[in-house]
Amino acid sequence: MNIHLDNLTVNFDDRFQLDEINWQLNSSQHWVVTGANGSGKSALAAILAGAGENLSGSIEGLPAKVGLVSFEAQAELIEAELKKDDADIMDVIAEGTPVHEILNPGDSNQQLIDELVEKFQLQSLVDRAFRKLSTGESRKVMLIRALASEPDLLVLDEPFDGLDAHTLEMLQQYLATLIETVPMVMVLNRFDEFPDFITHIAYVDNGRLQHRIDRSDTKAYNELYQLLHLKTTDLAVPTTDPETAIPTLDPTQPLVRLSSLNITYDGHKIIDSLDWTIERNQHWQLSGPNGSGKTGLLSIITGDHPQCYVNDIFVFGFKRGSGESIWQIKQFIGYVSTALQWEYKVGTGLRNVIISGFYDSIGLYTKATDRQKQIADEWLALLGMSDRADTPFNKLSYGDQRLLLIARAMVKHPPLLILDEPCLGLDDMNRQLVLALIEKICAGSETSVLYVNHHPEDKIKGIENYLALEKREPDNS
Amino acid sequence: MSNNYFNTLPLREQLEQLAKCRFMDISEFPDGVEALKGKKIVVIGCGAQGLAQGMNLRDSGCDVSYTLRQTAIDEKRQSWKSATENGFVVGTYEELIPTADVVLNLTPDKQHTPVVNAVMPLMKEGACLSYSHGFNIVEEGMQIRDDLTVIMVAPKCPGSEVRNEYVRGFGVPTLIAVHEDNDPKGEGLALAKAYAVGTGGHKAGVLMSSFIAEVKSDLMGEQTILCGMLQTGSLLCFDKMVEEGIEPGYASKLIQFGWETVTEALKYGGVTNMLDRLSNPAKIKAYDLSEELKVIMRPLYNKHQDDIIDGTFSRTMMEDWANDDVNLLGWRAETAETAFEKTPAGDVEISEQEYFDNGILMVAMVKAGVELAFETMTAAGIIADSAYYESLHETPLIANTIARKKLYEMNATISDTAEYGCYLYNHACLPLLADFMKDIKTDVIGKGLDLEDTGVDNARLIEVNAALRAHPVEAIGTTLRGHMADMKKIV
Numbered sequence: 001m002n003i004h005l006d007n008l009t010v011n012f013d014d015r016f017q018l019d020e021i022n023w024q025l026n027s028s029q030h031w032v033v034t035g036a037n038g039s040g041k042s043a044l045a046a047i048l049a050g051a052g053e054n055l056s057g058s059i060e061g062l063p064a065k066v067g068l069v070s071f072e073a074q075a076e077l078i079e080a081e082l083k084k085d086d087a088d089i090m091d092v093i094a095e096g097t098p099v100h101e102i103l104n105p106g107d108s109n110q111q112l113i114d115e116l117v118e119k120f121q122l123q124s125l126v127d128r129a130f131r132k133l134s135t136g137e138s139r140k141v142m143l144i145r146a147l148a149s150e151p152d153l154l155v156l157d158e159p160f161d162g163l164d165a166h167t168l169e170m171l172q173q174y175l176a177t178l179i180e181t182v183p184m185v186m187v188l189n190r191f192d193e194f195p196d197f198i199t200h201i202a203y204v205d206n207g208r209l210q211h212r213i214d215r216s217d218t219k220a221y222n223e224l225y226q227l228l229h230l231k232t233t234d235l236a237v238p239t240t241d242p243e244t245a246i247p248t249l250d251p252t253q254p255l256v257r258l259s260s261l262n263i264t265y266d267g268h269k270i271i272d273s274l275d276w277t278i279e280r281n282q283h284w285q286l287s288g289p290n291g292s293g294k295t296g297l298l299s300i301i302t303g304d305h306p307q308c309y310v311n312d313i314f315v316f317g318f319k320r321g322s323g324e325s326i327w328q329i330k331q332f333i334g335y336v337s338t339a340l341q342w343e344y345k346v347g348t349g350l351r352n353v354i355i356s357g358f359y360d361s362i363g364l365y366t367k368a369t370d371r372q373k374q375i376a377d378e379w380l381a382l383l384g385m386s387d388r389a390d391t392p393f394n395k396l397s398y399g400d401q402r403l404l405l406i407a408r409a410m411v412k413h414p415p416l417l418i419l420d421e422p423c424l425g426l427d428d429m430n431r432q433l434v435l436a437l438i439e440k441i442c443a444g445s446e447t448s449v450l451y452v453n454h455h456p457e458d459k460i461k462g463i464e465n466y467l468a469l470e471k472r473e474p475d476n477s
Numbered sequence: 478m479s480n481n482y483f484n485t486l487p488l489r490e491q492l493e494q495l496a497k498c499r500f501m502d503i504s505e506f507p508d509g510v511e512a513l514k515g516k517k518i519v520v521i522g523c524g525a526q527g528l529a530q531g532m533n534l535r536d537s538g539c540d541v542s543y544t545l546r547q548t549a550i551d552e553k554r555q556s557w558k559s560a561t562e563n564g565f566v567v568g569t570y571e572e573l574i575p576t577a578d579v580v581l582n583l584t585p586d587k588q589h590t591p592v593v594n595a596v597m598p599l600m601k602e603g604a605c606l607s608y609s610h611g612f613n614i615v616e617e618g619m620q621i622r623d624d625l626t627v628i629m630v631a632p633k634c635p636g637s638e639v640r641n642e643y644v645r646g647f648g649v650p651t652l653i654a655v656h657e658d659n660d661p662k663g664e665g666l667a668l669a670k671a672y673a674v675g676t677g678g679h680k681a682g683v684l685m686s687s688f689i690a691e692v693k694s695d696l697m698g699e700q701t702i703l704c705g706m707l708q709t710g711s712l713l714c715f716d717k718m719v720e721e722g723i724e725p726g727y728a729s730k731l732i733q734f735g736w737e738t739v740t741e742a743l744k745y746g747g748v749t750n751m752l753d754r755l756s757n758p759a760k761i762k763a764y765d766l767s768e769e770l771k772v773i774m775r776p777l778y779n780k781h782q783d784d785i786i787d788g789t790f791s792r793t794m795m796e797d798w799a800n801d802d803v804n805l806l807g808w809r810a811e812t813a814e815t816a817f818e819k820t821p822a823g824d825v826e827i828s829e830q831e832y833f834d835n836g837i838l839m840v841a842m843v844k845a846g847v848e849l850a851f852e853t854m855t856a857a858g859i860i861a862d863s864a865y866y867e868s869l870h871e872t873p874l875i876a877n878t879i880a881r882k883k884l885y886e887m888n889a890t891i892s893d894t895a896e897y898g899c900y901l902y903n904h905a906c907l908p909l910l911a912d913f914m915k916d917i918k919t920d921v922i923g924k925g926l927d928l929e930d931t932g933v934d935n936a937r938l939i940e941v942n943a944a945l946r947a948h949p950v951e952a953i954g955t956t957l958r959g960h961m962a963d964m965k966k967i968v
Contacts, residue, residue: 308564323515326537
């Protein structure tokens with residue numbers, strides 16, 4: 001068997017579409033297809049059983065006999081049974097098709113069916129009408145039917161769902177005996193359910209096959225684990241520490257108000273007379289080419305730019321230069337940027353890096369409270385990094401560092417979260433990880449997000465306000 | 478000529494002042510910068526230290542501006558540019574000093590007398606004058622108007638680190654002191670503490686000291702172990718390696734970056750850890766060399782400390798100041814002409830461990846210098862905490878400057894008093910070590926020990942390890958480094 005999907009776009013009754021799928025499978029491989037709910041992972045598996053309408057691209061090498069088990073297939077079969085019932089015009093009580101007929105549509109191995117019926121403990125049900133079975137029972141019937149059809153390819157969509165522990169273990173053991181004879185594609189959501197014999201993993205997101213990973217590639221495997229964890233786990237943003245709570249802001253005041261802001265370098269105006277107000281609960285996207293002053297503008301807000309003292313700046317209730325300290329300003333801001341990541345070159349453990357967000361420091365210089373440690377651990381769990389709480393930050397991969405710094409920025413639930421090109425320098429997988437985390441944050445807190453990006457077209461869901469800076473040519477003004 | 482203030486004091490008071498040094502707990506700073514709130518701070522001078530301190534104070538909510546001499550403003554010198562570009566108000570002495578509640582004198586020592594003489598008549602009644610080095614008060618005997626409060630706040634790191642550590646949310650260890658003759662309202666300590674908080678120093682540790690202890694220990698440390706020993710060691714080790722046929726580029730690199738590498742180990746775990754980085758036979762070798770060096774150099778360290786205590790050092794240096802720095806400039810030119818200075822570091826790979834293995838003599842020199850400076854200072858009545866900061870603690874900071882641009886960079890970065898003292902030490906120490914150097918071969922500098930068997934005698938190793946750990950600089954070092962455990966390595 002050698003299946004080739006080449007740039008394949010498949011439509012499913014206009015309800016869903018898989019786009020530009022490229023995928024090769026051969027008979028020595030056993031795949032898991034995974035992804036979040038609604039990502040298209042079931043649809044991708046179903047293609048292998050001939051589902052969907054091929055709009056463009058090609059699919060070649062599909063085997064003649066594909067054994068498919070899925071909720072959709074199960075539902076279709078049950079629906080068909082119910083229709084039969086409706087279509088019965090004779091005045092007899094329709095019993096529907098008995099289970100034994102469903103199990104063996106004609107040419108299956110009856111001996112194998114009997115064996116499996118025993119294994120699944122369905123002996124007492126073989127003469128009952130299929131449509132009268134419970135969901136769990138009918139699922140078992142589907143499994144036996146597929147296994148006994150001696151297929152060239154087994155496609156099992158969430159085969160372990162709803163099975164009792166005993167049956168689950170039996171099925172896993174049974175599947176393991178088949179690996180030499182039949183290639184398998186399983187749709188699974190949980191990493192801990194991946195059978196040991198799985199050789200490859202396909203990750204589907206938003207109707208696209210985003211990643212194809214060889215299981216022996218430990219790094220990619222671990223990253224995928226994290227990504228799936230963030231995408232699928234229903235974790236809320238951890239609460240913050242009431243003891244280091246940020247002072248309450250006057251709700252009638254904007255978070256930030258800049259009035260005719262000027263930033264000048266060597267006599268050249270980078271920002272010229274800019275007025276900008278960020279109201280509470282507004283999300284903003286700031287964009288502009290290199291050199292347009294994005295980072296300068298941000299550091300005016302964060303207080304890191306010395307020219308914040310020579311401009312008319314109002315932030316979080318303070319007029320800058322009126323006796324406030326930068327730590328009074330920074331407590332209201334969560335901040336993530338590539339520059340921060342470069343500066344954050346410390347051997348501090350991950351838990352302490354997150355706790356340092358309570359103090360806006362690089363490194364931790366105060367003894368953390370138990371409550372803070374607990375919150376940090378909740379964040380580590382959310383990031384799927386619980387086992388690395390004491391790993392030095394500088395030993396982390398670049399992408400993981402970025403995730404951790406976002407958690408550090410959010411740990412105190414700041415009124416304003418500034419994300420300065422949060423995906424810069426990240427590969428696709430890590431980019432998706434970061435965006436998944438940001439989505440979680442936007443959905444689960446009252447923080448205003450200021451998202452800075454090079455490209456104005458690169459938009460984030462939920463952001464409705466845009467400020468685009470332009471690069472100013474030297475004018476000696 | 479000026480009057481040496483220290484020499485006017487009775488012995489009892491001299492000893493009392495020399496012994497002043499106490500590590501303050503962070504809980505002693507509950508009022509933060511409150512004592513400076515609403516006060517107008519005017520900084521004189523905008524070099525690296527002045528700029529860093531001013532920026533930190535402003536970011537802590539203080540009102541900071543800079544005053545420069547009219548010429549620096551008219552010619553738009555670097556100090557004017559630094560202050561202006563960072564958004565500070567800049568004005569002349571006449572414009573700003575009369576408005577100041579606190580004046581921070583952050584000019585080089587050499588300028589203190591003319592600067593203080595110029596600003597003192599302009600200062601408000603009851604204002605505060607702050608120094609970051611006590612030379613002018615202690616050695617030159619500057620008399621400050623009775624109504625003025627005089628304090629010292631001295632971050633024990635270069636300006637760039639003062640700023641960087643603050644931005645990270647931390648700070649650098651800082652020494653504070655009040656000049657007791659000038660504390661008319663008794664507010665000196667409160668102001669000094671607030672100032673230390675404003676620059677972030679309270680987070681890294683504040684030492685409460687005296688003007689006298691600061692000056693006498695600072696001068697001693699900088700001219701002996703910190704700058705003098707590293708300069709003399711660089712020149713001797715380089716010449717020896719070249720004489721023994723080591724490739725000059727390699728020799729140059731081994732020294733330029735070697736000091737930084739071996740003193741990094743010193744910073745983390747004291748002399749013990751620095752020697753623990755060597756193999757057992759090399760450790761014993763380094764120990765023996767350092768013992769020999771200590772015997773040869775001890776009279777020189779004693780002389781430096783004696784000259785500092787009785788004012789001979791400052792008097793001769795001030796004579797050179799008055800003589801247009803003839804000595805200083807001559808020595809500076811001489812240093813630039815040395816073979817080490819003129820040979821660029823070669824394009825060779827030297828691993829971190831190799832700096833130890835092939836630099837046994839350098840390790841021995843650092844050990845001898847640190848211990849001698851510490852022993853001499855404590856013998857002169859300076860308390861161990863002070864002596865630790867002025868010897869061991871600052872050695873890695875100076876070594877970093879050599880790694881950047883050799884001796885030129887070191888001498889350009891350090892204070893004028895340090896540079897002068899460094900040359901004095903170097904001139905005396907070079908001939909002193911001439912005989913010692915005759916017996917030195919590449920096994921202890923350049924190539925490392927050539928051993929088939931790295932075995933050592935147990936009894937001897939135990940003896941050396943015990944001696945290393947028993948030195949008093951190690952005991953105080955362990956305590957003080959514990960306070961600073963938060964100062965994580967910035968890779």
